[in-house]
Amino acid sequence: MTGFDPDSALVRRVCPSPNHGEREESKALDSIILHYTGMETGEAALARLCDPAAEVSCHYVIGEDGEILQLVPEVRRAWHAGKSYWAGERDMNSTSIGIELVNGGHDFGLPAYPDAQIAALAALCRDIGSRYTIPATHILAHSDVAPFRKKDPGEHFPWGRLAEAGIGHYVVPHPQDADAPLKRGSSGEKVEGLQGMLAIYGYDSAVSGLYGKKTEQLVAAFQRHFRPALVDGKADESTVATLKELLATRPREAARKMPAAVGIS
Ligand SMILES: [Zn+2]
Structure with missing residues (x-):
């Protein structure tokens, strides 16, 4: 694919990826899945997301400075969720928009997400929400929909700050106490x-x-x-x-x- 018109006015640059297919037509687009790139640099991640041999992609990439790039048109099914599940749905790629945040992730010290990047993400989620009906409980981590394989965007991702911007479903975590938790081997x-x-x-x-x-x-x-x-x-x-x-x-x-x-x- 050569260039395409971006779906959002927030997009600074279109970098078309060849890695996408048809969405399952009977399914509504109702979810946003967040990822980290997990590579040393944003450039390396972008190259991989556009490499036909890698067979991975996403709709949007957000740089650490908040720059938003679009790789795949929203109407197309990008390849970011893999084997996945949420609320009865097993083809999350057909029902979601995938957003990659440039961040080294667990392999590179789990760096903090800069404010500019989170502000851009909140604006993009709001913008996507103007085109589709996305319940708050369907703004998810890759690790929520692929919990047996994935850890991204990781425990440093500021869900609370996103919630303050009106994005996602979140409550303040209950305080930790010394107690006997249910754990591996428990039953009943x-x-x-x-x-x-x-x-x-x-x-x-x-x-x-x-x-x-x-x-x-x-x-x-x-x-x-x-x-x-x-x-x-x-x-x-x-x-x-x-x-x-x-x-x-x-x-x-x-x-x-x-x-x-x-x-x-
Ligand atoms: Zn991911």
């Missing part, structure tokens, strides 16, 4: 309840009553987004209370979207 009703709550919120959580590796990974993904002070995969009181408050405060449109089959047993 409390584990079932935890797994059920994670599933109702949107996570790919099976309700088995057994706290295995997958539950640990899901809890770590939850903590990375909603209780980032300690990401250990153990469901302590602070983690559970934060999850309960999120469920109690989620906007009604999110509840409506959930498939009827998902629920606490």
Whole structure:
């Protein structure tokens, strides 16, 4: 593809990537997925996102200085989420806009996200929200939709600041206390309840009553987004209370979207 007209007036530069396909027509575009590039430089990340051999892409890249680039038109299905799940949907690439934030990520010391970059992201999310109906609970981390494989955009991503700008669903994390958390090897009703709550919120959580590796990974993904002070995969009181408050405060449109089959047993 040669150039295309950007979808947003906020776009400074169009850098067309060949890596995209048709969206599944029956599915509504209702999600935004945030990533970090996880490479040493923004240039290296951009080269990879436009390399046909890499078979990855996203719609937007935001530089550390807040510069917004568009790589794939919004109507096209970019390749950023991979094997993924949220709230009943397993083809998140068809239902989302993918935004990559230039940031070295876990491999390069998990650098802080500069204010200019977060301000640009908030403006872009608002702009995308003017074209599509995106529930607050569908502005997500890659690690929320691929919790068994991915950690981005990481526990340093400022979800609270984004929420102050009116973007996403967020509550102040409940304070940590010394308590005996549910953890790998735990079982029973409390584990079932935890797994059920994670599933109702949107996570790919099976309700088995057994706290295995997958539950640990899901809890770590939850903590990375909603209780980032300690990401250990153990469901302590602070983690559970934060999850309960999120469920109690989620906007009604999110509840409506959930498939009827998902629920606490
Ligand atoms: Zn990612």
